[in-house]
Amino acid sequence: MSETIQGQIALAGISIGRIMKVGQSLDGYMAEYSSGSADEEMEKLNNAIDVLSSEIDDSVEAMRNAGQEEQADIMEAHSFLLMDPMFADLAADKTKEMSNAPAAVLAAADEAAELLAGMDDEYMRERAQDVKDIGKRLARCILGVKAPEIGDDPVVLCGHEVEPSAVANIPDGKIAGMIMGQGSTTCHAVIIAKSRDIVTVVGIGDSTESIPDQARVLLDGNKGLIIIDPSPEELAAYEEKIAEEKAAKLRYEALRDLPAETTDGIEIQLAANIGLPEDAEAAVKYGNRGVGLFRSEFLFMGRKEMPSEEEQFEQYKRAIQACQGELCVIRTMDIGGDKPLAYLNIPKEDNPFLGYRAVRISLERPELFLPQLKAVLRAGVFGKAAIMVPMVTCVDEAKAVRSMVDRARAELDAENKEYSRAVQLGIMVETPAAAVMAPVLAKYVDFFSIGTNDLVQYTLAVDRINPQVSKLYDHFNPAVLQLIQRTIKSGADNGKWVGMCGEMASDPYAAVILMAMGISELSMSAPSIPKVKEKIRAVSIKEAEKHLAQVMQMETGAEIREYLRAAL
Amino acid sequence: MQELTLKVLNKAGLHARPAKELVKFSRGIKSEVFVKFNGKSANIKSMMGVMGLGAKKDADVTLTVDGPDEAEVVKALTDMFAQGFGFTDELE
Numbered sequence: 262m263s264e265t266i267q268g269q270i271a272l273a274g275i276s277i278g279r280i281m282k283v284g285q286s287l288d289g290y291m292a293e294y295s296s297g298s299a300d301e302e303m304e305k306l307n308n309a310i311d312v313l314s315s316e317i318d319d320s321v322e323a324m325r326n327a328g329q330e331e332q333a334d335i336m337e338a339h340s341f342l343l344m345d346p347m348f349a350d351l352a353a354d355k356t357k358e359m360s361n362a363p364a365a366v367l368a369a370a371d372e373a374a375e376l377l378a379g380m381d382d383e384y385m386r387e388r389a390q391d392v393k394d395i396g397k398r399l400a401r402c403i404l405g406v407k408a409p410e411i412g413d414d415p416v417v418l419c420g421h422e423v424e425p426s427a428v429a430n431i432p433d434g435k436i437a438g439m440i441m442g443q444g445s446t447t448c449h450a451v452i453i454a455k456s457r458d459i460v461t462v463v464g465i466g467d468s469t470e471s472i473p474d475q476a477r478v479l480l481d482g483n484k485g486l487i488i489i490d491p492s493p494e495e496l497a498a499y500e501e502k503i504a505e506e507k508a509a510k511l512r513y514e515a516l517r518d519l520p521a522e523t524t525d526g527i528e529i530q531l532a533a534n535i536g537l538p539e540d541a542e543a544a545v546k547y548g549n550r551g552v553g554l555f556r557s558e559f560l561f562m563g564r565k566e567m568p569s570e571e572e573q574f575e576q577y578k579r580a581i582q583a584c585q586g587e588l589c590v591i592r593t594m595d596i597g598g599d600k601p602l603a604y605l606n607i608p609k610e611d612n613p614f615l616g617y618r619a620v621r622i623s624l625e626r627p628e629l630f631l632p633q634l635k636a637v638l639r640a641g642v643f644g645k646a647a648i649m650v651p652m653v654t655c656v657d658e659a660k661a662v663r664s665m666v667d668r669a670r671a672e673l674d675a676e677n678k679e680y681s682r683a684v685q686l687g688i689m690v691e692t693p694a695a696a697v698m699a700p701v702l703a704k705y706v707d708f709f710s711i712g713t714n715d716l717v718q719y720t721l722a723v724d725r726i727n728p729q730v731s732k733l734y735d736h737f738n739p740a741v742l743q744l745i746q747r748t749i750k751s752g753a754d755n756g757k758w759v760g761m762c763g764e765m766a767s768d769p770y771a772a773v774i775l776m777a778m779g780i781s782e783l784s785m786s787a788p789s790i791p792k793v794k795e796k797i798r799a800v801s802i803k804e805a806e807k808h809l810a811q812v813m814q815m816e817t818g819a820e821i822r823e824y825l826r827a828a829l
Numbered sequence: 830m831q832e833l834t835l836k837v838l839n840k841a842g843l844h845a846r847p848a849k850e851l852v853k854f855s856r857g858i859k860s861e862v863f864v865k866f867n868g869k870s871a872n873i874k875s876m877m878g879v880m881g882l883g884a885k886k887d888a889d890v891t892l893t894v895d896g897p898d899e900a901e902v903v904k905a906l907t908d909m910f911a912q913g914f915g916f917t918d919e920l921e
Contacts, residue, residue: 341852347875376877384845385880571841 263495266472266487269444269464271451273788274482275503276417276460277496278437281409282474283427284420287363287397290404294363302362306352309362309402313395314343320430331456331539332429335391335449339426342392348373352399363400370396383572386564390449394424411435417478421469425449433457438480440487442469455543462487513791517548521794525801529776531794532587532784534762538576541583544787548794551587553710553784554649554762555580557633558596566604570632570639577640588645590710590760590784591637592689594629595619595651605629614718619652624661627668634669641681649710653688654695659705662686689762691715696744699751709752710784713763717741735818736765742774742813742821749778760784769796770825777802777809796829830895831903835910839919842885847914848876854909860896862906 296302317340324333342348351372355365373396374389401408408430415435418427421442428439428450439454444464454461460482472478472489479488479499488495522528532553533544537560541552560568560576568576581589596602597618605626610616623630637648650662666686673680690696691712699709717736718725725734735741745761752759760782765771767785772793775783783793808828815821837843843864851873855862862873866888871878884890894902913920 341849341876345852345875345877346872347877347881373877376881380880381883382841382844382880385877 263491264489266465266468266489268440268462268468268485268487270482270485271439271441271461271463272454272459272482274458274460275480275499275506276415276437276482277477277479277491277499277503278415278417279412280419280440280472280474280476280478281411281416282420282472283418283423284397287367287400287404287406290406291363294361294404296361299357299360302356302360302365303353305362305403306356306366306399309366309399310343310349310352312402313398314340317343317426324429329456331542332453335425335453336429338388339391339395342373342388343395348392348395363403366399366403367396370399383568387449390422391425394426397424398426414477417480419469419472422448423450425453428453428457428459438462438478438482440465440469440472440478440480442466452539455540509792512795513547516791516794516798517546519548519794519798521797523776523797523800523802523805525803527776527802529772529780529797530587530760530782531790532590532760532782533787533790534784535580535787538579538583540787541580541589544790545583545585547787547790549587549787549790551584551645552580552589553760553766553782555589555591556595557591558594561594561596561602564604567602567629567632570636573633573636574639577637577646578643581640581644581646584644586644588647588685590647590649590687590762592649592651593620593623593633596622614715614724620650620658620662621652623650624658624665627665630665631669631672634666635673635678635680638666638669638673638680638684639678641684642679645683646681647685647687647708649687649689649708651689651712652691652715653702654692656698656701656705659688659702662688663705690748691719691763693720693744696748699748700754703751703755703757706757708757709748709759710782711745711748711759711761711763713741713745713761713765716744716763717765720744735822736763736768736771737818737821737825739813739816739818739821745775746778746813749775749780753779758782767793769793770822770829772797773800773805773829774809774812774825777805800829830893831899832891832893833903833907834889834891835907837884837886837888837890838910838921839913839916840886840921841919842888843879843882843890845876845880846916846919848879850909850914851879852876854905858896858902858905859898860894860902862895862902863893865891865893 317336321333321336352366352369355369356362359365370393373392377385377389380386415437417438419440423439423441436459438460441463442465451461460480462482462485476489479491520528521531530550532551533549534554535541535552536556577591597613637646653659685707687706687708687710689712690709713736717734720741721733721738723730723733725731749759758781761780762784766783767789769792772783812821839847855874863870864879866882866884869882871882892906
């Protein structure tokens, strides 16, 4: 009997493999460990350091040769930490003191991690998890814990956290997937998984413990499902899907360098939504043209103080450069009571989606907003950049944002810092108020980007997380379509371009009618780009306009959906 | 042994990138080099140690160089600091 666990999607795809538990407790081994004299323990420590450092150097070289730069960089940082005299001294002191090498390296790694976590440097803070990884590897080496054997079946790594070295050390073809209890999609293991296209499901909490080692699992990364001991029927159904995916993957690869244009040659820009600059680098393989939404709030989360102008500048610069001359749209902080940050001191509220959030905070807190604006203006020198402000609902806010950007420029002039005067300023249209007022708002901005997730939610008064009402959530609801059409037309009437960065942009059927409405850009998670491109390349703008005219006559979302599925 | 004082010119101080350059540099020389700042001292082989000094832009740090290749090392270090460790975009 199979069992299914629902997790969060980190990397889509479907795969089948055998569970290999990682990051298991060393407690059992530690209890049985009989330690020798302080000198003997020192020798074991030094041996382990030698063994591990040559292992790491070998794997870094192999990764560089295989062109896996991102992985190699992370593992090279491990080598730096391992060879750092400060870590070595710490480990040696602890070993002398405790006369127990494995316990000493773990304690030394914890202390070093704490030290790193407290440093005033993002790069070093990130290394805290790496030094813990090293500590565990050294301890395993001393305790003689062998790395689990990889059999004929590809493995699915499974643990509360997966150490980056565990993923990095399994060759392509032998790794089918990764499951993590914790929910972060920005940890090093996930970054490595993304760079290698390893299907990954995260955020299943303690359920990792109920998954038996060596169990056969089916990982549906498209839905975030983990099916343990799948039945023959389930396997057969999925094997069909895997075959379909493979075929689609081949078709999509062939599409990568082709433009997203209709059969009669009208092109639309398909851009990527990203959370971190490295996502922009990874998006290239899906054939994106630039970034339509860089969610800058990820830079603000999971830390003790806000990132400095300098730190933000470095990150924006990296993303802009990764866009290779195409536009990189950076959204200013979209934070509110639903995802509070301790250092912002935003009070909890009953109704955060209707409360103090996004631009409403930014305009009242110039000490947060100005460094962000200045960082984007400065980074703009390295390519084509745009500032996009979320949750603007009225003209006053649009005007206030403009003057804030002027202030940022004046400050940069006074500080004699180089910046780009070509950085565009746009707003997200994600409330009915903004869509209704679009003809007026268009005068104050360079572009609109329609944020459909919130626009649908606010227009239809539906919380899509709430299963009792989520069926009412529909981006094809005619009320939503009318607001979208109005927004696009208002942009065009004023000579401003309009894009979309919500989930609707990744719906190929929606893409066709949005094109007919005159949208210029659709921004989506990078893996969705090929399927949208495929649909666009199959229609002419004439046909699309005909479908749009039909659709705008219809009375319900269901009717529209049914029509488009049949027609396209 | 030679001692010299150099100014940190990199905008972000002696942070990860310069510290990494120092470690790489240390692997090619015979001398032992220590950086002192604010009452703390770190071997340049230690990225964690160097960064733990917290030397910001314009800080004057003291370096001690001890070994057979002192003269060349002193010259190389002087250049490295002056050129922002090769990260010209970090200089004003």
